[in-house]
Amino acid sequence: MTSCETLLLRLFQMKSVRGVVVGAGVVGLSTAVCIAENLPLCSVTLLSEKFSPNTTSDGAAGIVLAAEFPDILLERQRRWFKDSFDNLLAIAQSEHSPDAGIMLSSGWQIFKEVPTNRKPFWSDFVTGFRTMTDGELKRFPDHKFGQAFTTVKCECSTYLPWLKERFRKAGGRVEQRKVNSLQELSDSFDFIVNCSGLGSKQLVGDASVYPVRGQVLKVDAPWLTHFIRDGDGKTYIYPGIHSVTIGGTRQEGDWRLHVDKGDTDGILDRCSRLEPSLKKAKVLSEWVGLRPSRRNPRVEREWLQLQGRMVPVVHNYGHGGWGVTIAWGTALDALELVRQCLKEMPQQAKL
Numbered sequence: 546m547t548s549c550e551t552l553l554l555r556l557f558q559m560k561s562v563r564g565v566v567v568g569a570g571v572v573g574l575s576t577a578v579c580i581a582e583n584l585p586l587c588s589v590t591l592l593s594e595k596f597s598p599n600t601t602s603d604g605a606a607g608i609v610l611a612a613e614f615p616d617i618l619l620e621r622q623r624r625w626f627k628d629s630f631d632n633l634l635a636i637a638q639s640e641h642s643p644d645a646g647i648m649l650s651s652g653w654q655i656f657k658e659v660p661t662n663r664k665p666f667w668s669d670f671v672t673g674f675r676t677m678t679d680g681e682l683k684r685f686p687d688h689k690f691g692q693a694f695t696t697v698k699c700e701c702s703t704y705l706p707w708l709k710e711r712f713r714k715a716g717g718r719v720e721q722r723k724v725n726s727l728q729e730l731s732d733s734f735d736f737i738v739n740c741s742g743l744g745s746k747q748l749v750g751d752a753s754v755y756p757v758r759g760q761v762l763k764v765d766a767p768w769l770t771h772f773i774r775d776g777d778g779k780t781y782i783y784p785g786i787h788s789v790t791i792g793g794t795r796q797e798g799d800w801r802l803h804v805d806k807g808d809t810d811g812i813l814d815r816c817s818r819l820e821p822s823l824k825k826a827k828v829l830s831e832w833v834g835l836r837p838s839r840r841n842p843r844v845e846r847e848w849l850q851l852q853g854r855m856v857p858v859v860h861n862y863g864h865g866g867w868g869v870t871i872a873w874g875t876a877l878d879a880l881e882l883v884r885q886c887l888k889e890m891p892q893q894a895k896l
């Protein structure tokens with residue numbers, strides 16, 4: 546084939562398979578990049594109401610660790626974690642680290658009571674996971690047990706624009722608008738990927754999605770280089786590239802997006818008990834986000850009848866407090882689900 550013929554074939558096929566990813570948080574952008582880079586014969590549009598810096602993902606503390614979801618095979622959760630971690634680690638160790646806002650982060654997760662499961666399912670994937678010594682625990686008199694490890698931290702307000710650029714370079718198109726129903730997409734696209742986070746509640750009518758409110762502060766404390774996280778998930782100190790993120794709150798079903806003074810005081814108080822030097826830190830900003838929570842994230846596909854046509858929809862939402870951690874892993878799953886849908890499509894070019 547001449548290069549001209551190849552180009553024509555490409556153009557023809559690009560016209561023949563058009564996909565849309567809804568949502569430009571860390572889940573939507575990761576999914577859009579995975580699809581655009583791995584299915585070069587598809588034309589992919591990223592459609593979203595909000596973009597960085599206005600998504601939930603932007604304010605996430607961005608540390609890579611996770612709790613277990615109750616009903617998803619542990620093997621699958623392990624794969625989500627490992628695929629994500631390896632992807633982010635490779636970026637952190639490359640020249641792209643500052644542009645992508647991905648860094649290595651070492652520190653401690655400490656527990657007031659010894660947890661029944663002393664080794665989380667991801668302990669073999671992060672680097673250097675070990676139980677803290679009594680000597681190390683001495684500085685945390687309220688805590689009985691701790692784990693030390695090195696993981697990755699994402700500055701999402703840097704990472705999201707970087708992913709968007711990567712998506713554009715892979716040929717992706719970006720469009721800003723709110724989608725009111727999946728129906729309105731069925732004319733223009735052959736497959737739909739739903740990464741709308743909390744928006745799924747309305748968009749897909751999924752009543753099992755609910756907000757878990759989180760408030761965090763960014764403080765200036767460049768002397769802090771190690772993270773400290775209470776295993777209860779409510780109090781944490783995460784040094785980042787430009788500031789230290791301290792938090793937090795986990796308020797289920799709470800939709801308030803404004804900063805709560807009581808929460809600010811509580812965060813400062815709890816965090817300076819773990820790290821007294823924070824009393825000297827200047828507060829740079831305060832932020833509230835709503836974690837798009839669900840008993841389990843929904844990463845699955847279905848065929849929907851939209852305006853008389855059967856259209857494949859791949860869902861990828863409901864990552865709760867762990868969206869940064871598992872975004873890449875679930876994006877690879879979503880890519881595989883898109884591939885399966887394309888195979889089932891009649892008369893489509895095999896991709």
Ligand SMILES: Cc1cc2nc3c(=O)[nH]c(=O)nc-3n(C[C@H](O)[C@H](O)[C@H](O)COP(=O)(O)OP(=O)(O)OC[C@H]3O[C@@H](n4cnc5c(N)ncnc54)[C@H](O)[C@@H]3O)c2cc1C
Nearest residue numbers: 569570572594595602607608724742744759834868869870
């Ligand atoms: C305080 C706090 C700290 C956190 N810390 C961490 C952490 O340390 N590690 C971690 O892994 N996770 C953390 N999280 C969780 C993480 O932020 C979420 O899991 C993640 O952001 C979810 O990403 P998402 O892409 O699904 O959703 P979002 O970032 O909310 O993106 C959803 C996108 O969909 C778009 N959308 C929705 N509805 C529509 C519609 N109808 N039409 C068009 N577009 C639509 C939105 O505009 C947006 O672009 C934290 C969260 C909070 C609040």
Ligand SMILES: *[C@@H]1O[C@H](CO)[C@@H](O)[C@H](O)[C@H]1NC(C)=O
Nearest residue numbers: 594595596597598599600721
């Ligand atoms: C983010 O929100 C602000 C305030 O609503 C708006 O002015 C800005 O254009 C938004 N940014 C993007 C990239 O959408």
Ligand SMILES: *[C@@H]1O[C@H](CO)[C@@H](O)[C@H](O)[C@H]1NC(C)=O
Nearest residue numbers: 567727739745748749750751
């Ligand atoms: C996303 O999924 C939710 C839940 O099924 C649905 O209500 C919504 O319409 C879907 N959105 C898109 C864009 O597919």
